[in-house]
């Protein structure tokens with residue numbers, strides 16, 4: 212496993228990491244979580260991602276129980292969580308980054324995770340109604356109180372991130388240090404274009420999510436929706452349109468010959484492609500069973516094999532023209 216600095220911070224994160232969205236509680240109980248997290252840790256993963264919203268708080272509970280059983284030294288791993296959507300319908304408790312919600316939210320997350328602190332706390336989405344200044348102050352205080360060591364953003368616009376950094380600098384507060392954006396072969400624009408100045412001018416970190424587009428880039432949806440897949444889960448009907456999109460499926464199919472040439476699977480190739488981007492601090496992977504994790508952890512061996520020529524071939528398959536890349 213290779214380790215990369217999380218932006219300009221002093222901490223290093225495994226280039227492949229693990230997150231619990233969809234899987235923990237819905238597909239994975241505590242026993243399986245212990246098995247999957249242990250396999251990840253043994254492969255060198257030191258970054259475990261969660262969010263209060265995942266399975267309405269139950270995902271944090273499962274991870275907390277698993278961590279208790281795993282008994283790892285706290286210094287040997289990082290846990291992250293995220294706040295925004297909330298778990299209750301009170302007027303100040305939904306879709307907000309107000310001070311009260313953030314502080315109550317981190318306290319509740321820590322209780323579910325059975326931890327004294329998380330390593331990174333993210334604002335899971337931007338909140339257009341709370342002044343960014345209020346959010347920055349609350350995140351600063353949470354760090355000062357030792358409940359989180361760093362804070363970050365998730366799916367914020369570059370302008371909003373720069374505004375948060377500027378407010379923090381003006382008042383000598385802890386700045387956000389990393390984004391958590393979607394980044395995969397289908398979803399490149401925001402990461403590669405809009406965020407370019409964040410990486411260049413601010414050394415912002417990135418912990419990227421859904422590297423396999425919810426599993427689509429594994430090729431598992433090429434012949435329909437498998438019964439044991441994410442898209443077949445109750446409540447995930449919204450994925451059907453994407454995983455049955457003929458144009459997207461044709462692109463995934465066309466990747467197979469490149470994977471064959473490299474002697475790897477489509478999952479490994481798609482993860483390796485994300486790893487090739489030096490602006491990525493860590494690729495947060497997901498797995499509903501331990502075999503997937505074992506397969507995915509080998510992506511690090513494939514990344515060095517992706518030559519410029521291969522990357523160009525991949526761009527052609529995904530309809531990215533050379534002038535767009537500049």
Ligand SMILES: NC(=O)c1ccc[n+]([C@@H]2O[C@H](COP(=O)([O-])OP(=O)(O)OC[C@H]3O[C@@H](n4cnc5c(N)ncnc54)[C@H](OP(=O)(O)O)[C@@H]3O)[C@@H](O)[C@H]2O)c1
Nearest residue numbers: 230231232260420421422423424425426440441497499503
């Ligand atoms: N900040 C945000 O807003 C946000 C949003 C989404 C995710 N995230 C984070 O990023 C993490 C990863 O996202 P993701 O779960 O969407 O990642 P992903 O890699 O796009 O999808 C993971 C899913 O694909 C399938 N899969 C993975 N490896 C496979 C393999 N080798 N063979 C066959 N199927 C395989 C599994 O689903 P099935 O077995 O069920 O098909 C697995 O749960 C999340 O856990 C979360 O921590 C953050």
